[in-house]
Amino acid sequence: MKISVIILISLISPIFCSIGDNLPEFQECVKLCQSYKCQNKKIHSQLTNDFNKHNVIFPLNYLFFWDCNSDCDYKCQQIITSIRSHNNQPMVKFHGKWPFIRFFGITEIASTIFSLLNFHVNYTNFKNVNRQYRKTGNKMYLQYLYLLTISMVGWIFSTIFHIRDTSFTEILDYYGASFIIFTNFYVILVRYYNIYSSRELYIVQGVFFVAYCLHVLKMTYNWDYSYNMIFHLIIGISGMVLWILHSLRVARTYSSNYQVLNNSISILPYETKILTKLNFLGISKSRNIPYLPIFLNLWLIAVMGFEIGEFTPWMKLIDSHSLWHLGSWVPQLIWYDWNIWDLEVDRALHK
Template sequence: MLSWIPLLLVLPIVGASPGDSLIAFQDCIYQCEQTTCYGNPYNVIQEEFREEFQKPESRYEWKYYNGDWHFARMPLAWNLRLLLWNCQSNCDYQCQRVITFERKKRNQEIYQFHGKWPFLRIFGIQEFVSVVFSLCNLYVNYLGLLKLWKARKMASDPKHKTQFNNVIAMTIITIFAWIFSSIFHIRDFQVTEHLDYYFAGLTVLSSFHTLGARLFNLYRDKYWFWRTLFTVVCIAAYTAHVYRLVTDWSYTYNMRANITVGLVQNCFLIGVCYNLYSKYYEEETSPDDNKGKTINLSHLQYVKFRHLILPSFFSRSAKLYSLYPLLLTFIVTVGMSLEIFDFPPFFYDLIDAHSLWHLVTIFPAWLGWYDWMIWDITENVYGHIVEVEKKKKE
């Protein structure tokens, strides 16, 4: 989340996309709509009365006509109509491509249009690669949900399931976030954009809730009141957040809110990892151990080595493995920095910084994030509950 801060600072001074105000782009859209959508050969009349139309006192506006600009004829292909493209939106897309192609030929700067780069449309999908990577994220998180559900079913003690429920709820929300991300990148409408933003914010807040409950041991029965209060506060905060966006949509506010919650969430994660590391460090260096150094290897039964970064290091002990989420978080933070160093799409105008960011987010879920959480809940959370209850009986 730290990598978003420089972007946040420049947001208030960012204006409309420069491509929107290009005269050539506006003339292109006019030409496409008149000739394609309305069947109006306006260029014939404009050429005949050009001198009259170009006079300052003329009531009519003269529009530039380029005979080299060619547009798709109506009706649109069925796959475009299925994705709700119409003649006007199709003209907008075609003119983005036409003007971008011309600017590339002249070695001019590539501009964004309507806040987006001029991607090459595939099967009617606006941002094909972002959709593919969003679906990959959906898939790996779905696999994680299956792992969590299986581990929860194996937990016989209801007290063991409390933190599992938090993590499962977070994962389901994350899956829905990637569903709406995919839909938004397929077709950019106001409703698809807003749903993408709402669920992205809900994902951040659900992670905040899950990690907060883990750090402050709210899974214990004695903390039922604080656990309930914390959940109610999070729900109320999200409701207020959505209400704020519905009544007064603001990209700047939305980003600030998500960054704030995300930074606190990362602090919670650091706290959890620090506590676990300290616990296993004390076990290894306990002066009461007459047999020498004791290394806890409980995590090995949860780890899949082919889905683990630096397996020779993190498989050495539970102490080292307790720090594994920090590496995954670092990878995500580095990937998120791609959003700051934005650049025009390459590889046939299909891949940009945002799609690469979606690629990076696949790896944490695939490379052991869910394995780590199952290990933590089973060995540490439930182990803590059992230890506390044992001390009570003594």
């Protein structure tokens, strides 16, 4: 459910040529800067003073592969944006992105921080799930560990991409996100249909891995945004539907066994952990727990509005996409607590 929707929006936004790219003043600025800075030509222009004013270069800029040409591109984005602001003209995008202020070589500081938050919560969840796996030996916990591992790698790729946007880091971000979506669908398929025998697991894993490889090959030889959008919408929505159906099934099971589960000492620690977090929202009732995947899906659908209703970055730092990353972090604070609770309820009923 969650990861497929978390990454879905960032996968379906192709980068077209932006208004800023075609501005004659921007093109002239880049040409002059590259001649003045990169080719050591003496050019007498008012813009040369602006180049020097924006010439704060930190060692980390070189670490993140800001060469002279890309640095000129960045400086000219800032110069043209400042001029447009002074003339009460709207901010425009360059190369499909807003002209963010660079911090120590980092292109998008807010999205970088929020991507790291997503990585951290997955890392914390990995430790919790791994503890349960070692305690119970339940194979489903192992499937969640696969998903968490791939999610951490995916969020590392997202962080790298927002630190420095290049064609290579963009590819890493897309392929990492694709792998997360595939694995999320695989995990809910295993959970919903209770595919726990080793032979069946190997078959399903093999099918998904081959499908992912074919997808990567297709995108490598023909980078098609429309195909990528449709493909991931199908996988993502299918995963969401299965999570909701699973939630409803758990709700029926919980309701029919409420007296037993409500007095179960073995379930109490997991239930208490969830209720403690839900208490901040004022909905800390045991009967609400089974429906959490539905609520979390609705939350993610709601925060998709940040991507749909895009706005000019606040202080050239925080844009709608960065807030989408922040919004996607919230459900993960409780999502694996619910998955642990779900498996422990199942174990308590089948002892």
